[in-house]
Amino acid sequence: MARGSRQEYIAPEGLLRIEDCLTADGAVELPPGVTLPSLIERNVAHVGDSVAYRYLDFTGSDAGRAVELTWAGLGVRLRAVAARLQSVAARGDRVAILAPQGLDYVIGFFASIKAGNIAVPLFAPELPGHAERLDTALRDSRPSVVLTTVAALQAVESFLDHLPPALRPKVLVLEHIPDSDGDGFTPVEVDVDDVSHLQYTSGSTRPPVGVEITHRAVGTNLIQMILSIDLLNRNTHGVSWLPLYHDMGLSMIGFPAVYGGHSTLMSPTAFVRRPQRWINALSDVSREGRVVTAAPNFAYEWTALRGRPAPGDDVDLANVVMIIGSEPVSMDAIAAFNEAFAPFGLPATAIKPSYGIAEATLFISTTAPTAEATVLYVDRDELEAGRAVPVSADAPSAVAQVSSGQVARSLWAAVVDPDTAGELPDGRIGEMWLHGNNIGRGYWDLPEESARTFHARLDSPLEAASHTAGVPATADWLRTGDLGFYLDGELYVTGRIADRVLVDGRTVYPQHVEATVADASPIVRRGYVAAFTVPGDDGERLVVIAERAAGTNRADTREAVDAIGAEVLRRHDLTVHDVKVLPAGAIPRTTSGKLARRACRAQYLDGAWA
Template sequence: MGRDPLADSAAHADVRVEDYVRADGTIAIPDGITLTSFLDRNRAIYGDQPSYRFLDYSSDADGRVVELSWNGLWSRVCAVGARLQQLTAPGDRVAILAPQGVDYVAAFFAAIHAGTVAVPLFAPSLAGQNERLSAVLADAKPTVVLTTSGAAESVRKVLKSIAAAERPRVIAVDALPDSVAEMFSTPTLGTDDVAYLQYTSGSTRTPAGVQITHRNVCTNVIQMILAGELDMSIRSVSWLPLYHDMGLIMIMFPALCGGHITLMDPMAFVRRPYRWIKQLGIEAAHGRTFAAAPNFAYELAAERGLPPQGETLNLTNVVTLLNGSEPVTLTSIEKFTTAFAPYGLPATAIKPSYGMAEATLSVASIAPSAAARARHFDREQLSAGRAVTVDAAAPGAVEHVSCGNAIPNQWVVITDGDGNEVPEGTVGEIWLHGNNVGHGYFGRTDETERVFGNKLQTRLETDSHATGVAENGYWLATGDLGTYVDGELYLTGRIKDLVILDGTNHYPTDIETTVSLASPAVRAGYVAAFSVPGERGEQLVIVAERAAGAGRVEPATVVDAVRAAVSRLHQVRIADFRFVAAGTIPRTTSGKLARSACRNEYLAGKFDRYATA
């Protein structure tokens, strides 16, 4: 094997983290820097070396390699950008409705480089999500939709619901000749201009477009590099959807820093998790490698992603695996770490993390040298808003995994309902401040003010987590509940998801875990707990999916086991339990449990045929 050019540090001499970090540690992105500032520089350095590489498993079990060189990417970006400039005005929205792949990457950066605002979405082939797609298109009102030749027909079908006068033009990016690039006119882009709209997953409400600026993204990438002690040219492998905040941030690293990333389709991973693991090993052979995935992926990989007998796998250089986007469990982390330790995976590789679209992505994570760990809190005290540490074997002990500390130049405080910072051990709403926090929701002035325009009323006199933020600084109210214990951040739930029964708060994730463990017939992680109005106030409803192979299990035995477990551990009665088929509970496009949507479907009677005694 020849020398790996991407491992040559000399090639990266002009891209240094130090250029964006002041002596006092403050991250400062110079004015004029944009998401596409370095694409031409990368082309000049790397030329015909690969930039973005996609493994297509749809027609080849081994993954057909489709890649763009840096020269090829630059030509695509300029060609698509030139066509966009003929059809749009600066600031117009341009939606990407394309399949996962290098064409998606080129379309996304072309929309930004042309001076428009990219709206990363998904091809209409994504099962069960056309209603959400239509809602987002109605909200963003794009002038142009970028897609591929293969997806163009399905895209046009979706767009037929839009009035002809407002219907966006459709461009198949793979059909444009590179010669069009000669007509591209470099626009003047500002670092604080909006680069793209990141639509929230919609797990608790209608999706909203977070306005992410060039400064937001550049700041968050530098924050992640500093927090994880990553190399600027670190390699990566990602199957995460490119319309999701976690998947999108992964393609920013090569664009801003050079380097290399291998992409694959989410379903390619779900069907054969070893595909992801194998590629991590291949990239790790060239140096330090990192990746990111939601919690379920690590459990799935541990169960179904081990290498075939006799196949070589070395994960020694897989130094960082971010775990976020959904509740993190120590059980999943331990399963994954144990499964791949024989192949050199460091015990500290998995990093439980906290992030959200409104903050571009990353907010907090554990230290590079730290291993994932959890604490157990008393359930009754937690319901009362206090995090009291107890032994794991104590009655009512609830496990919560530490998310570590805020990443550099990110401030995270816990507040009460009146905007006052609360001390350690107190559960409250998480508020954020930093240059990675987006500029509000597109077209939603009132909601932007309510969510992004908050000010702390009081700060703690000692050990305040707001130190360094101006007194009149604005804070993002996340809607998430959390607490600090021994200086580390723990997430406990979401305000809108709280189940309040007889005046007592219950965390749905806690109840859902109990249900999952109550019977092997319940599909773990596919349980929704929520409350609905009853004759005597709010009452608890559980919707749970059947586990594989549980089709012949008598529902009554499952119901009895679940009711008994919830009554014993939470001292509440289940008013209604629905034991549904796998795939019935609605989930967001990022795979999160959509409790709000599930509750709405329950109230609409969609689960009536699953009624149990």
């Protein structure tokens, strides 16, 4: 097979075929009984000697030590861990994975599902700055068992000691479970509408909540992703450093289960310390066939800055597909990465701006396989008023909107007036509502909020050019809380309803102010600015928190503060009440790397940076 060919690879007998997951009219519909455990069992039976997951361990060497797990080896470990879980937990009990990135994490996640439990992918307590999120998730999900590793055991036990006795789960160490335990495994009949796992939201605009993801939602979303990104060539593999407790990180270990392929994993810390490790891993797999990866804005910016190979390095990115899924996607990040890595074969079409949320399992839309990332400039004032009006890039009020492409097959996305529940025409900004089999079942133990969010009813679809065609009038819709619009067949995400701020009588998107702040002074670290409002005697007041750029620690901030205030006033006609310029790392971020504006505002009000 020619290198980079997109002709479908002939599957070994017995593996799932993508065409078996499509109806006669091309809609995504899983065959009966298809779940992650059943897919893994197929792979164990038919491609057992093939590598399933490879972990690059950089803890002891800059070169990295590759640890591999075949499908057969994975099958042995899953039976053993699942059998042990069956001996200490009842079916439907939650099993939390509190472990570092690595193959044991993969085993723990899949084994929890295989045992008939509900997996709760979390993280080891040593993750800096996220103890409150972990505590919230544990108290909410109430796991009966925690799976961890030898390396994390002490930290896990110390953390669990702070829970009330009634909530303290039993702790199992994955390495201490022998393969022979698998002899006691009892097969479990799993219904596709049973809950596979709880995916906790990032907490960027509210405390984290657990989304109930069913087996049907998992399988449907993986097929949608494979079709949308054109991963039909079975000689496609993954490379990922994304945390395995994150929805995209889980998808990167999920899609090889569909194919019987493999993913190469590394830790987020290994990537951050030396981003060229990501590039080298992509290059290595690119030589074998197609390779897919995913990351948020900051990773592309960081890699373009610190991860460039040396001239003459043997790096080949010709077969790479790169998902960028931040909200909103930064065209500057894409341009910087393309400029840095085009000399190493990176196609102009490689980077795929995409949109996804935990409530939809993950994937919602992406750009076409043969399309380059595109940006549309719209008038900022019109955007704030709810209309997308294109302008030239050099217009004084122009703001960039990166296209998120087309919605996945068998998923409907309507732009809706959140107050009237009526569908809005193309070019109007509204809340995006979703309908499809990839949508989660609801929020764990929150029936009223689940009803409001997952079971909304669309009152008045458009009579012409509706994006709801084919959906029954009585169907449930998911309210995403995200704002966006359609234009010329493309979907654009403009921001979150909860993030918008009301200041000086206007509703403002904070990311527009944040971009202006980054442009105002070289002291500001681009992408590390948070804008929000706080109450004052004369109404809401605008506050800006900005981190210092590298190499500016000794620079006087007074000039930068004045420049920021002046530029925000000039571009937005808004008065900045307060500006804080802080060291790198000061602004709280979610576990997926998003700005945590809610937490940042809370810290400011608590006087953290007085």
